[in-house]
Amino acid sequence: MARLVTIISLIILLSALAVSEAKKFIVGGKESKTFWRVPAGGENQNNLNYWAEKNRFRSGDVLVWKxxxxxxxxxxxxxKDYESCNTTDPIKELKACDGKxxxxxxxxFYFISGIERHCKKGQKLxxxxxxxxHGRRALSPAPAPEKSDGSKVGALGTVSLATGVGLVTALFLLV
Structure with missing residues (x-):
């Protein structure tokens, strides 16, 4: 039973670590024909924004333009510049070919084509x-609950101790 608990603890820890890695997103999707170009159907057919709405982006993730x-x-x-397609004062510029x-x-985050007329035709994201x-970066334990007298319960130490014991036990079993 103890071995099962250790294995489960190790799986949970490794899952948490794996989830914390940044992801690379190819703008439009890997299989997409919706790369960085003027949408064929005009602004109302902006497939890039549709693609972005279907994804969950987190701090540290990387967008890759192909x-x-x-x-x-x-x-x-x-x-404001996104809405008006103002190309004169960008925060950052990614040059031709593949940008990250x-x-x-x-x-x-707002992105537009460096060619104003393309932006006005819907080439923006x-x-x-x-x-x-909301996501994978929230790995720290929740704040300790309060006792009825307003003082904090020492739950943080228990969580850290349990995690530490699980890691030490898992390492011991692997050796």
């Missing part, structure tokens, strides 16, 4: 990054 035309670029811009962008915070507490 097949950006040599004459184009990807601009990270403010929401690390999502370094939670909240919205909005990505929303989940807050850390």
């Amino acid at each position: 097949s950006v035309a040599k004459s184009d670029s990807v601009l990270e811009v403010s929401k 962008f690390t999502l370094d915070r939670s909240g919205p 909005e990505v929303v990054v989940l807050a850390d507490h």
